[in-house]
Amino acid sequence: MSPQPAMPRSWRVDTKPHKFCPGCGHGLILKCLGQVIDELEIQGRLIFGCDIGCSLLSWDFFNLDTIQTHHGRTVPVMTGLKRARPDLLCIAYMGDGGGYSIGAQHLVNAAARNEKITVILANNTQYAMTGGQMAPTTLPGQKTETSPYGRDPELTGFPLQGPEMVGAIGREGVYSARGSVGNLRQLRRFLKKALENQIEGRGFSFVEALSACPTNWRTNAVETWSFIEKEMPKYFKTGEIKVPGAGREEVANG
Amino acid sequence: MSQKVISAEKRAFMTGNEVVAWAALAAGAEIMYGYPITPQNEIMHYWTRLAPKYGRSFLQTEDELSAGFTTAGGVMAGRKAFTATSGPGNTLMQEPMSMAEMMRLPTVVVVQQRGGPSTATVIYSQQEVTLTTIGGNGEGMRIVYSTATHQELFDYTIKAFNAAWKYRFPTFVLGDGYQAKMREPLTIYDPAERGIGMVPPEPFVGKEGIPGEDRPPAQYRNTFNLEEELYEKVMADVSEYEKIAPEVAEFQADGTEDADLVLVCHGVVFRAVREAVAKLREQGRKVGYFRPVTLRPLPVRQLREMVGKAKKILLVESAYGQLARLFKEAAYGSGTEILTLFRPGLGITAGEVEAKVKEILT
Amino acid sequence: MAELTRIVLAGEGGQGVQTVAEILAEAANEEGKQALYIPNFGVEQRGGVSVAYVQISDRQIGAPKFQTGDIVIALSDRAVHRTQKYVGPQTTFVYDSTIQGLEGELPENAGEVLPIPAVEVAKKEFHPRVFNIIILGAVVGASGVITLEQAKAAVEKRLGYKFTKQPELRDLNFRALERGAGMAVRRAG
Numbered sequence: 001m002s003p004q005p006a007m008p009r010s011w012r013v014d015t016k017p018h019k020f021c022p023g024c025g026h027g028l029i030l031k032c033l034g035q036v037i038d039e040l041e042i043q044g045r046l047i048f049g050c051d052i053g054c055s056l057l058s059w060d061f062f063n064l065d066t067i068q069t070h071h072g073r074t075v076p077v078m079t080g081l082k083r084a085r086p087d088l089l090c091i092a093y094m095g096d097g098g099g100y101s102i103g104a105q106h107l108v109n110a111a112a113r114n115e116k117i118t119v120i121l122a123n124n125t126q127y128a129m130t131g132g133q134m135a136p137t138t139l140p141g142q143k144t145e146t147s148p149y150g151r152d153p154e155l156t157g158f159p160l161q162g163p164e165m166v167g168a169i170g171r172e173g174v175y176s177a178r179g180s181v182g183n184l185r186q187l188r189r190f191l192k193k194a195l196e197n198q199i200e201g202r203g204f205s206f207v208e209a210l211s212a213c214p215t216n217w218r219t220n221a222v223e224t225w226s227f228i229e230k231e232m233p234k235y236f237k238t239g240e241i242k243v244p245g246a247g248r249e250e251v252a253n254g
Numbered sequence: 255m256s257q258k259v260i261s262a263e264k265r266a267f268m269t270g271n272e273v274v275a276w277a278a279l280a281a282g283a284e285i286m287y288g289y290p291i292t293p294q295n296e297i298m299h300y301w302t303r304l305a306p307k308y309g310r311s312f313l314q315t316e317d318e319l320s321a322g323f324t325t326a327g328g329v330m331a332g333r334k335a336f337t338a339t340s341g342p343g344n345t346l347m348q349e350p351m352s353m354a355e356m357m358r359l360p361t362v363v364v365v366q367q368r369g370g371p372s373t374a375t376v377i378y379s380q381q382e383v384t385l386t387t388i389g390g391n392g393e394g395m396r397i398v399y400s401t402a403t404h405q406e407l408f409d410y411t412i413k414a415f416n417a418a419w420k421y422r423f424p425t426f427v428l429g430d431g432y433q434a435k436m437r438e439p440l441t442i443y444d445p446a447e448r449g450i451g452m453v454p455p456e457p458f459v460g461k462e463g464i465p466g467e468d469r470p471p472a473q474y475r476n477t478f479n480l481e482e483e484l485y486e487k488v489m490a491d492v493s494e495y496e497k498i499a500p501e502v503a504e505f506q507a508d509g510t511e512d513a514d515l516v517l518v519c520h521g522v523v524f525r526a527v528r529e530a531v532a533k534l535r536e537q538g539r540k541v542g543y544f545r546p547v548t549l550r551p552l553p554v555r556q557l558r559e560m561v562g563k564a565k566k567i568l569l570v571e572s573a574y575g576q577l578a579r580l581f582k583e584a585a586y587g588s589g590t591e592i593l594t595l596f597r598p599g600l601g602i603t604a605g606e607v608e609a610k611v612k613e614i615l616t
Numbered sequence: 617m618a619e620l621t622r623i624v625l626a627g628e629g630g631q632g633v634q635t636v637a638e639i640l641a642e643a644a645n646e647e648g649k650q651a652l653y654i655p656n657f658g659v660e661q662r663g664g665v666s667v668a669y670v671q672i673s674d675r676q677i678g679a680p681k682f683q684t685g686d687i688v689i690a691l692s693d694r695a696v697h698r699t700q701k702y703v704g705p706q707t708t709f710v711y712d713s714t715i716q717g718l719e720g721e722l723p724e725n726a727g728e729v730l731p732i733p734a735v736e737v738a739k740k741e742f743h744p745r746v747f748n749i750i751i752l753g754a755v756v757g758a759s760g761v762i763t764l765e766q767a768k769a770a771v772e773k774r775l776g777y778k779f780t781k782q783p784e785l786r787d788l789n790f791r792a793l794e795r796g797a798g799m800a801v802r803r804a805g
Contacts (some may be wrong), residue, residue, distance in 0.1 A: 010466075011508070012466060012471065016257075043464050043465065044467070045458055045465065046459070046466075047459050052477070055474070059473060059474075059475045059477070060471075060473050060475075062471070063464075063466025063467070063471050064466075064471055065458075065459035065460060065461075065464045065465055065471055065472040065473070066459075066471065066473040066474065067327075067330060067458075067459065067473075067474050068470070068473075068475035068476060068477060069323065069326075069476070070323070070349060070350075070353055070354065070476070073320075073349075073350070073353075075324045076319070076323035076324045076327065077323045077326055077327040077330075078314065078327060079315075079320075079324050079327060079328035080287060080311070080313070080323060080324030080325060080326060080327025080328045080331070080335070081327065081328065081330055081459070081460075082327075082332075083285060083287075083311060083313050083324065083327075083332045084284065084285050084311075084327065084331035084332075084333040084335060085332070085333070085457075085460055086326040087330040088459075088460045090329070090521065105316050105317060105320075106319075106320055107318060108316075109315070109316035109320070120481040160300065170496055177374040244285050265645075267642055267645040267651070269640070357711060366793060377656075432654060432680045432681070435655060436652060436653060436654035436680045437638070437641055437642075437651075437652070437653045438650070438651065438652040438653075438655075438677065439645050439650065439651065522679070522680065523679075525677075525678045525679045525680070526678055526679035528678065529678030529679065530678075600677065601679065601680070601681045602681055603679050603682050603683050604678045604682070605682070605683040605684070606683070
């Protein structure tokens with residue numbers, strides 16, 4: 001037997017193996033998240049909210065109190081929860097369709113109001129659960145079921161820049177970053193800082209994670225990693241976009 | 255929280271929107287989420303002025319979807335939470351309320367009906383009956399109280415919180431623009447002083463202990479994989495809803511025993527009907543009224559009994575047959591003739607009702 | 617007093633008809649009567665005719681709106697047109713006689729038509745600001761739903777904070793109230 005990597009303590013063992021497709025990025029993101037939850041020792045006061053789309057498959061993923069909501073509505077549900085019980089920590093977990101399209105107004109306004117919740121968004125450049133349609137994050141030229149000849153920016157615009165948008169809306173106290181399943185160490189660091197931002201009561205925190213969907217991309221392992229590491233970064237730069245405390249110069253420059 | 259909102263029973267003279275704010279406070283509501291839309295705005299206006307004095311909170315959301323979903327989050331946190339809306343806002347509210355129906359969330363929504371369809375008028379109608387009772391992609395497992403006076407608006411807003419937390423079905427107080435904006439006297443009181451016990455809220459998530467270690471995690475979903483799985487879930491809720499329906503259902507009736515004509519109506523129109531019936535009775539006409547207070551669930555047994563005895567029914571509403579659809583379904587199988595006075599989006603006066611009855615009974 | 621009195625007040629935005637209706641209904645409520653006041657609040661409230669419906673009774677009040685008023689008061693030419701439909705043979709129709717060009721426009725079916733020179737009186741004898749108090753007086757005079765003393769108490773309750781600062785305002789308002797009441801005494805009583 002080859003040694004299995006240790007499961008984070010906050011994972012719910014009896015629901016493993018998880019339900020994501022082979023090669024899906026969700027498992028990696030949720031593993032990073034689980035490790036961070038363990039490290040911060042917040043399992044006893046953390047509520048996990050998940051959206052519709054593949055993210056809903058995480059509804060019984062953790063040993064965490066969990067609410068699976070409607071498409072795009074995880075941000076308001078967690079906002080309502082946090083407003084009613086400020087002592088709890090709240091995560092809203094979703095995909096790019098939920099966060100940037102149907103739930104964009106919620107993301108924008110939660111960031112603007114500096115809601116003290118953490119939003120984690122998996123960006124796999126398309127709607128995966130519904131079979132691979134174009135999303136706000138689909139790359140120019142990328143083929144999907146609703147852009148079968150490749151996304152034409154003339155007709156449907158360019159990929160939406162989520163963390164940059166949140167960074168632009170957010171004022172003092174907002175944390176915004178983009179990580180990738182291609183760099184788990186960095187992603188873990190961003191997730192930790194995002195949750196710490198909430199724990200310390202500074203404000204809204206947002207992490208986009210570049211993710212993989214080999215099923216709908218119809219890619220093999222090599223092509224999948226190439227897409228994540230070479231194609232996606234052309235439009236989605238990883239790094240911290242806004243960090244409370246460090247944001248003064250940015251605000252001044254912006 | 256323990257601070258009493260209304261120390262002694264007192265007569266007040268206020269608008270219906272103010273009544274709702276006071277009633278929600280008296281009921282122990284802890285947080286309101288809301289989005290501006292006429293004619294419910296003043297509920298938020300009064301709440302935002304009063305709430306901080308009693309340690310209660312408010313959040314103005316980005317739209318009614320958010321108002322409904324934050325309310326869902328609030329109740330899942332174990333707080334008595336509510337929102338208020340109207341018209342196009344009520345349309346958006348159906349999405350969160352369908353989730354509340356699926357997840358059995360004790361949300362309370364106050365609806366002050368305005369004209370429809372679309373933006374229509376900001377004034378008045380009874381055109382949100384279908385939406386409020388059976389809106390959403392579900393089975394209409396909701397509790398809907400339709401009020402007629404400011405006293406009822408106060409009483410039933412308090413009751414709505416109790417019904418929601420007792421039965422865990424989304425609960426609505428269905429008012430209208432007239433009730434929202436008019437002023438009339440009522441008595442406001444502390445429920446405890448009247449012997450009304452308030453059902454305590456309970457958290458769905460965030461209870462004591464580490465999930466998976468001290469207790470199983472509380473995990474709620476509204477998505478199901480299999481037809482059979484969903485069927486079982488929905489049928490369990492349906493059977494519970496049907497079981498509680500007779501004890502939830504309320505109505506008011508008078509003069510139906512010997513009536514040649516029974517007038518059926520709900521909400522503020524009941525005021526015109528009651529006035530007209532009193533006048534017609536004075537004139538020796540054999541008329542009565544039957545008014546469901548709960549539109550979901552309807553008082554089906556009493557309604558069918560009444561229909562069985564009545565010679566004719568006159569349905570009166572400020573909509574084009576929304577109450578009528580609910581009524582006819584409940585009365586199905588009876589041969590009693592059903593006549594209608596439909597005035598979509600228009601107020602109905604006692605004079606009109608009286609004239610219509612005389613036309614029928616000539 | 618009749619067991620139920622129905623009053624329609626209509627004027628231009630800023631003429632204070634809603635305030636008058638509110639003071640009147642509150643005063644009646646204070647006296648232990650049943651009172652119901654509902655404003656029109658359509659899009660018209662911005663730049664349109666403002667209409668207030670008041671019902672005062674010893675018994676429970678029915679629908680918030682009604683077909684025919686006992687007292688209908690119109691304070692502008694547009695209000696005169698707008699309120700025609702509330703006039704019946706039992707109606708006392710009160711209008712501001714300062715309004716020009718109403719020949720043939722007044723309701724012919726009214727039980728009684730009472731012209732009152734409120735705008736002119738407010739301007740010449742008092743101050744344009746007390747116009748609505750004159751109207752309140754006129755409603756009290758024409759309807760008798762509350763006494764003049766009760767109306768004064770209601771005005772005191774509402775404007776008392778101003779009177780403390782400027783006591784002469786109390787006298788001005790009370791005289792305006794009395795003057796208004798005197799203007800609108802119905803022949804039929």
